[in-house]
Amino acid sequence: MEYLTLNNNTKMPMAGIGVFMLSSEEAEASVESALRDGARLIDTANAYSNESATGRAMKKSDVKREEIFLVTKLWPTVYGDEDAVDNTLKRLDTDYIDLLFLHQPTSNWKDGYRNIEKAVRKGKVRSIGLSNFSIEQLKEVLEFAEIKPQMVQVEAHPYYPQNELKELLKENEMGLMAWYPLGHGDKTLLEQPVFTELGKKYHKSNAQIILRWHIQSGNVIFPGSKNPAHIRDNFDIFDFELNEEEMKEIATLNNGVRYYNATPEQVEFYLTMELREDI
Ligand code: NAD
Numbered sequence: 001m002e003y004l005t006l007n008n009n010t011k012m013p014m015a016g017i018g019v020f021m022l023s024s025e026e027a028e029a030s031v032e033s034a035l036r037d038g039a040r041l042i043d044t045a046n047a048y049s050n051e052s053a054t055g056r057a058m059k060k061s062d063v064k065r066e067e068i069f070l071v072t073k074l075w076p077t078v079y080g081d082e083d084a085v086d087n088t089l090k091r092l093d094t095d096y097i098d099l100l101f102l103h104q105p106t107s108n109w110k111d112g113y114r115n116i117e118k119a120v121r122k123g124k125v126r127s128i129g130l131s132n133f134s135i136e137q138l139k140e141v142l143e144f145a146e147i148k149p150q151m152v153q154v155e156a157h158p159y160y161p162q163n164e165l166k167e168l169l170k171e172n173e174m175g176l177m178a179w180y181p182l183g184h185g186d187k188t189l190l191e192q193p194v195f196t197e198l199g200k201k202y203h204k205s206n207a208q209i210i211l212r213w214h215i216q217s218g219n220v221i222f223p224g225s226k227n228p229a230h231i232r233d234n235f236d237i238f239d240f241e242l243n244e245e246e247m248k249e250i251a252t253l254n255n256g257v258r259y260y261n262a263t264p265e266q267v268e269f270y271l272t273m274e275l276r277e278d279i
Contacts, residue, residue, distance in 0.1 A: 001013050001014065001015065001038075001040070001235075001238060002014045002015075002215060002238060004175050004218070004220060006127055006150040006151065006175060007148060007150055007172070007173040007174060008126075008127060008148075008150055010098070010126060010127055010150070012041065012069055012098070012099070012127075012151075012175070012220065013039075013040045013041040013069055013220075014041075014215055014219075014220050014221065015039070015041065015211070015215070015220070015221050015222070015234065015235055015237065015238075016034075016039050016040065016041025016042055016043060016069070016071075016220075016221075016222040017030060017031065017034040017039050017041070017042055017043070017222055017223070017224075017225075017231060017234075018042075018043040018044075018179070018222040018223065018224045019031060019042070019043065019044050019048055019050050019053075019054060019224070020043075020045070020048055020179075020224055021048070021224065022048070022050055022224070022226065023050070024049070024050050024052065024053035024278075024279050025053070026050075026226055027044070027048070027050035027053040027054055027057070028050075028053040028054070028056055028057045028060075029057075029226075030057075030225070030226060030231065031053070031054050031057035031058065031061070032057040032060050032061050033228050033231060034231050035057065035058065035061035035063045035068070036061055036063075037228075037231065037232055037235065038235060039231075039235060040063070040067055040068055040069055041068075041069045041071065041220070041222060042054060042058070042068065042069070042070055042071065042222075043071040043072075043153075043177070043222040044071070044072050044073075044092075045072055045073035045075070045101075045103055046072065046073060046074055046075040046078065046088060046103070046275060046278075047073065047075045047103060047275055049275055049276040049277065049278045049279075050278065051072060051088065051091035051092050051278050052091045052092075052093075052278050052279060053279075054070075054072075054092060055091060055092040055093035055094060056093070058070070058092075058093075058094070059093065065094060068098075069098045069099070070092065070094065070097055070098045070099075071097075071098060071099045071100075071101070071129070071177075071222075072088060072092065072097055072100060072101070073100070073101035073102070073103035073129075073131055073153075074088065074100065074101070074102055074103060074112055074115075074116070075103055075104075075270070075273075075275060076102075076103065076104050076106040076108060076109075076112070076270045076271045076273075077270075077271065077272070077273065077274065077275070078112075079102065079106070079108045079109065079111045079112030079115065080108055080111035080112070080115070081115075082115070084112075084115055085097075085100070085115065085116070085118075085119040085124055085125060086124075088100075089124060091278050095124070096123060096124055096125065096126060097119075097124065097125050097126070098126050098127060099125075099126065099127040099128075099129050099150065099151060100116055100119070100125045100127075100128060100129065101128075101129035101130060101131040101151075101153055102116070102129075102130055102131065102133075103131050103132070103270075104131065104132055104267055104270045105130070105132055105133045105134070105137045105267060106267060106268055106270055106271045107268060107271070108271065109133075109137075109141070110144060113128075113141065113144065113145065116128050117145075117146055117147045120147050121147075127150040127151065128145075128147060128148075128149040128150055128151075129149060129150060129151040129152065129153055129177070130149055130151075130152050130153075131152070131153040131154070131179075132153070132154060132262070132267075133152065133154075135164065135165055135168055138152065138165075138168060139168070142172060148172070149174060150174060150175065151174060151175045151176070151177055151220075152165070152169065152174060152175075152176055152177070153176075153177040153178075153179055154176065154177075154178070154179065155178075155179050155180045155258050155259065155260055156176060156178035156179070156180070156181065156214075156219055157178065157180055157181055157182065157183045157189060157210070157214075158189065158192075158210060158213060158250050158251075158253040158254065159183065159189060159253060159254065159255050159256075159257050159258070160254070160255075160256065160257060160258040161217065161251070161254050162176065163254070166218075175218070175220060176218065176219050176220065177219070177220040177221075177222065178214055178219040178220065178221055179222075180259055180260070181210065181211060181214055181219070181221045181222070181223050182207055182210055182211070182223050183259065184259055186259070189210070189253075190206050190207060190210070191206065192206075192253060194249055194250060194253070195209045195210060198242065198246060202240045204236075204237070204240065205233060207223075207230070207233065207234065208233055208234070208236065208237050209242070211223065211234060211237045212237045212240065212241075212242055213242060213247065213250050215237060215238075216241070216242055216247060217247075221234075
């Protein structure tokens, strides 16, 4: 495993598992099997409605809490709610969150940010993240923050490597967690000839080549999967290195196209979007 050191000196594993769009049952099984296979980074969210399942899986795995890097996200409907962090902790059945994100840049983000800062001061949250914030919005947060954020979480993959955002992150010593690291399973990305070629050279799958590219680009990855063989493969990327020329060849795939584009109106809708019950 490789680690990223955050701007508050916390060490974060660079690869883990995400549980977006998994039912409680699926999330519980995936997290438990990933932890048993050596994964130590888990990414969930209020909005995935599987935080309770994630908490159960952490307990069942017998891995010590302090060995796990637990990431979750507040949903905009609770940004201003005094109990938002405590309720999240209750669902996860833990007394601290390693990294807590604001999930969406809705107009009430300042309430959410102050709420997370309070939780940091009380030791309930260790690091702060911003998910889906644009460069402009991030600049506003950096001005507003009393406690500096550590991470962003945005869509990133070889078609959309976020080069411009990464300049700002570098200036502020912030890290990037890449969502849709495999293009959400898009075959046109997974089957690019450059990945097949490099896969043959290094005896790895195309997905493993893409994930290795992320790691060498400094991105933290947490691909989604219900398939135990894929979950294992997705960690087996630390025994080889792409050379500079290969990294440059992959960089030519950047076509500036992302899979998910939300209008400001769609983002604002999240403020009223109620969540499924978390069981
Ligand atoms: P992904 O790019 O990780 O792709 C997942 C797809 O790739 C699945 O269809 C899976 O079956 C396939 N796959 C996984 N491993 C594979 C392998 N080794 N070989 C071949 N195929 C493989 O996209 P995702 O799962 O949607 O996103 C990853 C995580 O990002 C989510 O679980 C979630 O935690 C996070 N996410 C966050 C946000 C946000 O707003 N912050 C939005 C979307 C997703």
